[in-house]
Amino acid sequence: xxxxxxxxxxxxxxxxxxxxxxxxxxxxxxxxxxxxxxxxxxxxxxxxxxxxxxxxxxxxxxxxxxxxxxxxxxxxxxxxxxxxxxxxxxxxxxxxxxxxxxxxxxxxxxxxxxxxxxx
Numbered sequence: 001x002x003x004x005x006x007x008x009x010x011x012x013x014x015x016x017x018x019x020x021x022x023x024x025x026x027x028x029x030x031x032x033x034x035x036x037x038x039x040x041x042x043x044x045x046x047x048x049x050x051x052x053x054x055x056x057x058x059x060x061x062x063x064x065x066x067x068x069x070x071x072x073x074x075x076x077x078x079x080x081x082x083x084x085x086x087x088x089x090x091x092x093x094x095x096x097x098x099x100x101x102x103x104x105x106x107x108x109x110x111x112x113x114x115x116x117x118x119x
């Protein structure tokens with residue numbers, strides 16, 4: 001996995017900025033999100049239901065590969081993640097975790113608090 005440079009530095013590169021604002025990327029990322037059901041793929045592996053917010057590139061986009069559609073646009077290189085998991089993918093800090101859920105006895109409950117029974 002390519003990890004050269006920080007997210008902030010990459011986001012400032014004109015080629016990368018142009019790519020993330022392109023109609024192609026907007027369409028591909030929307031279609032990918034729909035194809036995986038809109039939930040964070042990393043959290044789902046742990047049995048936690050979290051809305052996915054960011055379509056992440058497994059092989060990170062750089063100025064050298066952004067024009068390669070096999071890296072920048074291929075579903076095989078994409079993963080839908082929540083903000084926390086995206087920060088973890090990039091080794092960055094993430095300050096809050098308010099939208100993570102688990103299933104307990106058939107009910108969806110917040111990860112960090114017990115499920116309450118309502119009658």
